[in-house]
Structure formats: C-alpha cells, structure tokens
C-alpha cells in the first residue's frame with residue numbers, strides 16, 4: 001500500500017509541475033467588443049478620442065501629451081513580477097517613428113507616476129506591427145498591477161494622428177509573448193458572423209506582420225502556441241491537482257483490491 005501512496009503522490013507532483021510550466025497569457029484586452037473598447041479608458045484620458053473598428057481600438061490624438069488609462073478590475077489585476085512582458089499590436093498613421101510609453105500603478109508603487117514608466121519606439125509606417133516590451137527592467141514594475149496607462153505618443157505631437165491598438169497582453173516569458181496571437185481568443189458572436197472575412201483579413205495582416213520591422217514579429221498560425229494560450233495559467237494547477245488526486249486514488253484502490 002505504501003508504494004501506491006508514493007506513486008499517487010508522484011503523479012500529483014508531476015501534474016502540478018506540468019501545469020505550472022504551461023504558463024500562458026495573463027491579463028489581456030483584444031478590443032474586439034465596441035462598447036468595452038470605448039469604456040476601457042475608465043481611469044483618465046487626455047487629448048484623445050476613442051472609438052473601435054475592425055477589432056481594434058482607434059485612438060484619435062487631438063493634442064499634446066495624449067494618454068488613456070484603465071483601472072484594472074479585481075479579476076484583471078495581476079502580480080507584475082509574474083508577467084514582465086507586455087505585447088501590443090499597433091498601427092500608426094502619418095508619423096515615421098515615435099516614442100511611445102506605458103505607465104502603471106500597483107499596490108506598492110502608486111501611479112501612473114514619473115517613476116512607473118517604460119518607453120519604447122514605434123514605427124509609423126501605416127502597417128500593423130507587434131511589439132514585445134520587457135517592463136521588468138523598471139524596478140517599479142512590482143506588486144499587484146491596478147492601473148495601466150497607454151501614452152501612444154510621448155509628449156508633443158506634430159499634428160493630428162490616428163493610432164490603432166489591436167490588443168494589449170501580458171506574459172511570463174518573451175517566448176510566450178512572441179508566440180501568442182489573439183486569434184484563438186476571439187469568442188464574440190459578432191466576430192463569428194464575419195468569420196470568413198476575418199480569416200482573409202488575418203492572413204493578409206499576417207503577411208504584413210512578417211515583413212514588419214519589429215524584431216518580435218511572430219507567425220500567426222503556430223498551432224502549438226494556439227493550444228498553449230487557451231489555458232489560463234491560474235486555472236490549470238487547481239483542475240489538474242483535483243484530477244490527479246482522483247486518478248491516484250483510483251489507481252491505489254485498484255492495486256489494493258488486486259493485492
């Protein structure tokens with residue numbers, strides 16, 4: 001009997017280990033729902049007008065220092081240290097290359113503030129491009145994230161500008177961020193009704209991504225990544241632990257009866 005208990009324990013530990021290693025996307029916003037997209041900037045805005053089109057947030061920049069900030073719901077809040085990478089898919093009109101910024105606030109680093117800030121360059125060539133940014137090199141990316149602010153253009157602007165954001169998503173590793181696309185996250189009924197058109201557009205966009213200048217461009221149709229991203233990281237360990245415990249108990253009972 002002792003051996004079977006040990007066997008069951010090993011199965012449980014193995015399953016927990018596997019579940020923990022199948023880490024996937026954390027909090028993410030795909031801006032596919034028009035109402036949710038317009039309401040995303042529920043914390044604060046400056047010099048922007050927000051709308052939604054073709055599965056993306058459309059930000060019309062109206063003046064200097066444009067920004068939009070979101071207060072994360074309790075379900076959306078996450079541990080910054082566990083998700084150091086943010087992936088965002090942008091399309092910028094008019095300008096060539098601009099500096100963009102993220103700001104944030106956490107329970108231990110209130111913000112948005114001057115020290116809760118990460119800058120990175122965007123290429124304004126009117127093509128969709130994916131960017132993976134490591135925020136964790138800023139030491140204030142720590143604690144539970146409760147506010148996230150996007151400053152699509154840092155500081156002053158040259159004129160009116162339109163910026164599109166297809167999604168914002170957080171990841172544990174750079175590899176997961178690169179592999180992820182929002183394709184398998186699309187579950188809204190509205191999108192199902194235009195499925196064929198979406199597929200055609202996605203294929204066209206994928207070609208654009210591959211030729212885009214971003215170093216982190218990924219291939220959209222990677223099946224392994226699609227499988228991984230559908231599993232929420234916080235859910236797997238619990239379910240697998242329960243399944244493992246039941247399985248191990250069943251195995252132990254069967255072997256005990258045989259004995």
Ligand SMILES: [Ca+2]
Pocket residue numbers: 030031032055056165166167182
């Ligand atoms: Ca989208």
